[in-house]
Amino acid sequence: MAIEIERKYLLAGDGWRGLVTATQLLRQGYLTAGSGVTVRIRTVDDRVGYITIKSGGSALARAEFEYEVPIADARQMLGYVRGAQIEKRRHHLDLPGGDWVVDEFQGRHAGLLIAEVELESPTGKLDLPDWLGAEVTGDPQYYNSSLAMLVGGEI
Amino acid sequence: MAIEIERKYLLAGDGWRGLVTATQLLRQGYLTAGSGVTVRIRTVDDRVGYITIKSGGSALARAEFEYEVPIADARQMLGYVRGAQIEKRRHHLDLPGGDWVVDEFQGRHAGLLIAEVELESPTGKLDLPDWLGAEVTGDPQYYNSSLAMLVGGEI
Numbered sequence: 001m002a003i004e005i006e007r008k009y010l011l012a013g014d015g016w017r018g019l020v021t022a023t024q025l026l027r028q029g030y031l032t033a034g035s036g037v038t039v040r041i042r043t044v045d046d047r048v049g050y051i052t053i054k055s056g057g058s059a060l061a062r063a064e065f066e067y068e069v070p071i072a073d074a075r076q077m078l079g080y081v082r083g084a085q086i087e088k089r090r091h092h093l094d095l096p097g098g099d100w101v102v103d104e105f106q107g108r109h110a111g112l113l114i115a116e117v118e119l120e121s122p123t124g125k126l127d128l129p130d131w132l133g134a135e136v137t138g139d140p141q142y143y144n145s146s147l148a149m150l151v152g153g154e155i
Numbered sequence: 156m157a158i159e160i161e162r163k164y165l166l167a168g169d170g171w172r173g174l175v176t177a178t179q180l181l182r183q184g185y186l187t188a189g190s191g192v193t194v195r196i197r198t199v200d201d202r203v204g205y206i207t208i209k210s211g212g213s214a215l216a217r218a219e220f221e222y223e224v225p226i227a228d229a230r231q232m233l234g235y236v237r238g239a240q241i242e243k244r245r246h247h248l249d250l251p252g253g254d255w256v257v258d259e260f261q262g263r264h265a266g267l268l269i270a271e272v273e274l275e276s277p278t279g280k281l282d283l284p285d286w287l288g289a290e291v292t293g294d295p296q297y298y299n300s301s302l303a304m305l306v307g308g309e310i
Contacts, residue, residue, distance in 0.1 A: 031194055031208065032187035037235040039186055039194050051206065051222070053186065055235055065228050067206070073220050080192040080210055 004054070004064040004118065008142060011113045013131030016102050019093040026090050026103075029081025033145035040145070041077045049074025083149035084108075097126050109147055159209070159219040159273065163297060166268045168286030171257050174248040181245050181258075184236025188300035195300070196232045204229025238304035239263075252281045264302055 028042040036056040043049050049071045055063040078085055087107050093100040098117040105112040115132060136142045183197040191211040198204050204226045210218040233240055242262050248255040253272040260267040270287060291297045
């Protein structure tokens with residue numbers, strides 16, 4: 001179990017593109033979601049699978065349990081998700097202050113870009129690059145679980 | 156991933172007690188449940204933890220994905236379940252035809268006994284011992300996920 005402390009931002013510029021060190025294709029969906037616990041199935045580059053359970057609680061710091069599962073299992077479990085799958089390119093950035101990524105959404109959310117940083121402590125001080133836009137930490141409409149439900153959901 | 160083919164029965168006698176080869180204490184609860192996919196957290200003898208995902212579909216044969224997880228994780232995730240936890244003693248029986256168990260429920264379901272047999276094929280022929288009562292395979296009121304929700308649920 002880990003405590004996940006993350007902050008999320010919209011983007012106001014392209015300055016991050018020069019900082020990309022690696023890009024992965026993520027597909028994910030939710031077996032349950034809402035204000036409480038979420039259960040997420042994810043594949044990375046259609047090569048590795050994960051199941052991730054996140055507690056409810058503060059958006060800034062949630063308990064997170066993540067387990068690797070066989071890719072064939074993950075592919076099949078993605079067929080059981082509520083709502084729809086999300087597909088996004090995750091760009092890892094070379095930036096100080098934490099683990100920075102930019103998620104570039106595909107498909108029906110194409111055009112949406114969200115930067116996330118995982119911090120080591122909720123009070124850690126952060127130098128914010130000038131290409132960041134509005135902070136959306138804790139804004140439910142930008143939860144990936146909400147984005148999965150937005151269109152064609154069958155909750 | 157496994158296909159779980161099981162049949163369930165109420166009990167009409169005590170003849171099974173002489174067949175017990177081992178007994179475990181199971182605690183379990185559900186992160187999501189209902190007519191579709193279920194996500195179950197279970198501890199066995201407070202020593203081993205599992206997360207189990209079962210697809211919807213026929214009650215007799217469902218896809219089942221089970222992963223062992225650290226016991227400390229499982230204990231913490233049991234705090235996130237919807238409804239309540241179930242506690243039961245699972246008695247393993249020495250009987251032919253499949254893996255036979257009798258679940259002896261504790262706590263608020265004390266007195267309830269359910270026999271289950273896991274078969275190798277849905278059409279396998281089964282010799283039924285005379286201490287079995289009515290078959291309840293596929294009866295939603297005897298799903299463990301339903302029993303978890305029966306009292307004090309907060310769905």
